[in-house]
Amino acid sequence: MTVDTAEEIAAQEFARIVESHRPQIFRFLLSSLRDIDLAETLTQECFLKAHRNWSHFRGDSSAMTWLMRIAINLQKDHWRNRRIQFWRQTRTNAVDLDEASEWLPNGERNAEQQMLAREQVAQVWQAVKGLSERQRTVFLLRYVEERELSEIASATGLSEGTVKAHLSRALGRVRTELRGPR
Amino acid sequence: MNWQQDRSGEIPRIEPEVEQALKHFKASMDAWSDAALSRPRTATHAAVRPAAAGWRMAASWALGCVVVMGSLAGAVHEIVHRQEMARIAAQKTAQKTAEERTAAPQVTAQPTGVQPVSAQSDKKTPADTMRKVSAAQDSASAQDENLLASVDSDVSRGVPAAMEPLAALMDDNETQ
Numbered sequence: 001m002t003v004d005t006a007e008e009i010a011a012q013e014f015a016r017i018v019e020s021h022r023p024q025i026f027r028f029l030l031s032s033l034r035d036i037d038l039a040e041t042l043t044q045e046c047f048l049k050a051h052r053n054w055s056h057f058r059g060d061s062s063a064m065t066w067l068m069r070i071a072i073n074l075q076k077d078h079w080r081n082r083r084i085q086f087w088r089q090t091r092t093n094a095v096d097l098d099e100a101s102e103w104l105p106n107g108e109r110n111a112e113q114q115m116l117a118r119e120q121v122a123q124v125w126q127a128v129k130g131l132s133e134r135q136r137t138v139f140l141l142r143y144v145e146e147r148e149l150s151e152i153a154s155a156t157g158l159s160e161g162t163v164k165a166h167l168s169r170a171l172g173r174v175r176t177e178l179r180g181p182r
Numbered sequence: 183m184n185w186q187q188d189r190s191g192e193i194p195r196i197e198p199e200v201e202q203a204l205k206h207f208k209a210s211m212d213a214w215s216d217a218a219l220s221r222p223r224t225a226t227h228a229a230v231r232p233a234a235a236g237w238r239m240a241a242s243w244a245l246g247c248v249v250v251m252g253s254l255a256g257a258v259h260e261i262v263h264r265q266e267m268a269r270i271a272a273q274k275t276a277q278k279t280a281e282e283r284t285a286a287p288q289v290t291a292q293p294t295g296v297q298p299v300s301a302q303s304d305k306k307t308p309a310d311t312m313r314k315v316s317a318a319q320d321s322a323s324a325q326d327e328n329l330l331a332s333v334d335s336d337v338s339r340g341v342p343a344a345m346e347p348l349a350a351l352m353d354d355n356e357t358q
Contacts, residue, residue: 027215036218103214104206120203143204144211146339171196178203 014054017063018047024064024145025071031140033073040177042078046071061154068147068155074139079133121180127177131170138163140168286311 025046029039051068141147153160
């Protein structure tokens with residue numbers, strides 16, 4: 001096999017990975033940032049970074065976990081930069097929670113069920129808003145991306161025990177929000 | 183996916199109500215993400231950003247210019263102020279010297295009173311004048327010291343009865 005052929009195969013493999021994992025990475029970043037443009041930009045950056053380091057990917061974890069780790073780091077960098085550059089005019093297109101809660105698949109539910117579902121989604125968003133950055137990441141990876149605890153631990157660089165603790169706290173907040181003020 | 187089970191171990195138990203809410207949340211996120219991915223791309227963001235960046239840059243330049251101009255104006259003002267102060271100081275010195283020159287013949291004329299002033303001033307050298315001026319200053323300062331000493335002693339004598347021993351001690355010191 002020639003070098004050109006090997007490079008071609010690697011490029012094809014990477015293109016397949018981009019195609020199959022792009023929606024998940026975008027969805028994770030969108031749920032973390034609530035900003036479509038920013039989520040798109042960071043998704044592009046994530047795959048650009050992955051492409052540059054593709055030769056270093058040893059396959060210790062799945063490609064999805066590796067990509068998710070890059071996305072988490074990019075997201076962290078973004079928040080850090082925003083904190084540092086607080087004096088700059090920060091343009092954000094993050095949608096508010098009500099708008100984010102409007103999205104629901106068109107199922108066979110009646111209007112009342114739709115309204116109830118929308119209300120629950122809004123309450124979960126409210127709970128997510130109150131979570132720390134780490135808790136939010138763990139929560140979204142588990143309940144939106146449906147990752148295993150070991151995958152979440154690998155992607156975030158935390159131990160499984162810590163992941164469980166963060167999940168537990170995040171769920172506690174969701175419960176509190178769903179019960180509402182008593 | 184069943185959120186109650188996990189290959190890697192236990193996870194916190196979830197009540198049906200919470201599980202339902204989480205499923206709705208995931209469904210909502212999926213719908214939003216799919217819609218966002220399939221939306222037509224617009225270049226509005228790119229079109230707006232340079233204008234905002236231009237304004238920011240212009241504002242930065244304006245602020246920078248104001249700071250630089252302010253610094254320069256401050257420096258110029260400081261230099262002019264110093265020059266003015268130096269000029270006033272030189273003027274005062276010259277005035278003082280002139281006064282001393284005019285005062286010197288009068289000081290020398292008073293003690294003798296025999297020779298005419300014009301004749302005596304003709305013979306005086308600048309060194310003599312300076313010596314006499316300093317002698318006059320010394321005598322004036324000696325007079326001041328004597329006056330202050332007498333005031334001190336008056337004040338010390340006027341102290342209350344409780345301070346009397348201390349005043350007496352000071353008198354003793356003065357006599358010694």
